[in-house]
Amino acid sequence: MSFFRQNRKLLLVLLGLVAFGVLRAPWENRLREQLVKQRLLLPPPGHTALQQMSQSALMGTLGGLRSLVATYLSLDAFGDFGEKNWDELQRKYRIICNLEPRDETHWVSVVWHIGINATAHVQYYSEEMPKYERERRFQQYCSEAIKLAEDGIKQNPKSAPIRLQLAEVYREKLKDPCNTARVYKDMLGLEGTPGYITRFYGYFLADCPGKEKEAYAYLMRLFQMGEKHHLPTLFVKIKELEEKLNVPFPRRIKTDEPERPDKPKKPSNVLPGGIVVP
């Protein structure tokens, strides 16, 4: 009893803390839900990410310096990019993306690094490696890039840049017109989708076996929308489809290609999404 008498104040303080804690808990849970829903608060990073972090990064993350840790790691990852250390780079980006899953620029970067740079590196600059190994690694990096992009899209369902980068992997690396077209289709109507995607969707659908009719209908709709879309590739693609589908001659479009001034080519170091290759 004397303990309670002597520590009356301490007990009262504890009681106050507990009462306030119990009262605020439901309110705070509701607020947390709302903040997460509004994407203002990030959900906790997965335990794998926390486990993979260095001690200091973990402390920083737990201490509320999540953005700073993510930024530091992404700067650090540039070192791995310079060293062509793709696996380490991917590991760091897994953590970064876990820390800030809603920053689409992280996903775009990692898909670009793994899907474009790492694949190019094993394809063209790893001559010391046996051909079989290079091909296997190429496929592995492509799959990893696709997986990363899909994870990114799950976190950012309305992201056009991640899809653009994913389509790049399908288009440039895997030469897969069907999946390229599928991704472009997903992008239609999303904010930030470049205007040319409307046409690109049709172009790649046209190359997808079994989708010719659908592609022809789509490209014809574009054609009928006006001269704005009357670009050389559109003509070429429609002509190819007319041949493939045996479209009766009277229904075929005129063969004259529109006159088009010579336009400078897009700089070779600029990738879709505006990413500049150093």
Add this chain to the structure above:
Amino acid sequence: MSEVLEKNPTEEPVETSPLAVEVNNLTKVFSTGIRGDHVVAVDNLSFEVKAGEVYGLIGPNGSGKSTSMKVVLGLMQASKGEAKVFGLDSGDIRARNVTGFLPENPYFYKHLSGAETLQFYGKLCGMKRKDLKERTAELLEMVGLEHAAKRRLGGYSKGMLQRIGLAQALIQRPKLVILDEPTAGVDPVGSREIRDLILKLRDDGITIFLCSHLLEQVQEVCDRVGIIFEGRMRREGPLDELIAIENQTAMTLENASPELLEKINELIKAEESTKLVEQGHPRTTLERMFIKIVGRKQDGGKS
């Protein structure tokens, strides 16, 4: 919950007590350590300070002086008994309107200048701007710190801090000033200045309650003294009564001839029951001698 030190004031008017401080059966017990051991710092202490007098509570270090003072100031709560200031419970915030306090070795905000310090404390007392400005100037002059009014306290000497501390205690024109070891760490010149200030305050009708272990100092200014030891009041009364040796008489003569001294000695010898205890030239105190030698000029107004 334990009783709070601040008592909620009532709006009822207070009858002014003729006693500035009233301490009745005050006991203060401190718990020490986790095991809850107890130390009795003040044990059933009672004393009164009459309005207008200078009262000194003296005793060695650790005798309970400061603890009693803190209870009177409302900084501490009595374990038993009570302390009143002008009839109000010492925890009543209104008592602090009429009380000024100078703690031992006071430290104020070093970043404030002398004048800013006084204004800060004046504002805490609810003083109006104009009045505060005038009062600040008046007090700075009184404690001899006009020249250092704009200097930050970080550059003040110990004596200057003590004087600004005294000015701070007086800012709201209190009727009771409580001083805890007012000359601790101050050199004799500064000490004398503080003593003079205390006497001036008494002449202005302000009650002074001071704690000290420097007997000489207390002797010079106090009307009444209480001697406290191990938390208990050992002796209390008017200073003259306390220090007088009832069965001895001292005579100090000036320019007395050897013949006169011889006659006096003869007379003493004639009285059977009287014995000459001591004869010689009176000594000045060390403090007086020091002041005479050093003087105020060397200090240039700074201690």
Add this chain to the structure above:
Amino acid sequence: MSQPSASLNRKAPLLSLRTVWTIARGTLTQLIRMRTFYFLLAFAGLVVAIGNFNIPETPAKELSMIKKVSFGTMDLFAWLFAIVSTALLIPRDLEDRTLYTILSKPVRRVEYLLGKLFGVLIVVGISLTVMYLLCGFMISFRESVYIAEELAAMEKDGRYSNKEIRDQIALISKHGMRPELGIAVIASFLKAAVIAVVTIFLSTFASSSLFTIIISILIFLIGHAHNMASSFWLHQSDGSMFVQQLVKVVKILIPDFQLFSFSEGIVLGEVVPYALVGQMFLLTAGYIIVFLLLSLLVFADKEF
């Protein structure tokens, strides 16, 4: 001898805002003269360094990184500053015995605590405003440079339509300086306010500034991490009863500081509803009231 009855009968309100303001102003002067604002110079240097990041990335990503690092650092500086300056105040007043002279004036202890808290909050508010202006200037400057470069590049080869150019500029602007970022600063302020009042609470029974600083930082880290760490621990410990109970106790006793980190979402460009900001203000007020009351409970009969 004059009678003190007039002074004794002077009204003593339960809370004098004038006294609170006097102590708050004193605290503000103290922190300014202690040269605590020098840390803003360090921040300015950092912002300039961040502003000169040169990463082989898109302008949008570079701007986003600059913004995140600047606002993240601002948030870090705000809460750290709130802890350190608060922890230096009350224990120092006690160590220096300045508290004796203050409390021996007609000052209520609640007025003293409120004054100290408001003083710290004013300083944190000023610091955040200055930091925000510095960041705003740097980000706006970089944004205008990027836009000018992009415009020049896109217009030069004439391959892009006006709409495409507008879209690209809009993308850069989205990651640049936007008025909503002001709310991110408010979020940092609310977080700093909560940790300041928790530090005041701790310093009412702490014996030194150092102790208060260490414990406050520890509480802040735990309060920031418990939501994140609980899932981690629970996973690690395979949901052991002990860990579950421990997580519950921590959640109840320690404020949830992660909730106040909604500035991160705002910096990433998310829209924040004002109603939600209002609720966060209310929650902050709740924390301030409760922790001030608890501080008062300890401080009211504290003996010096």
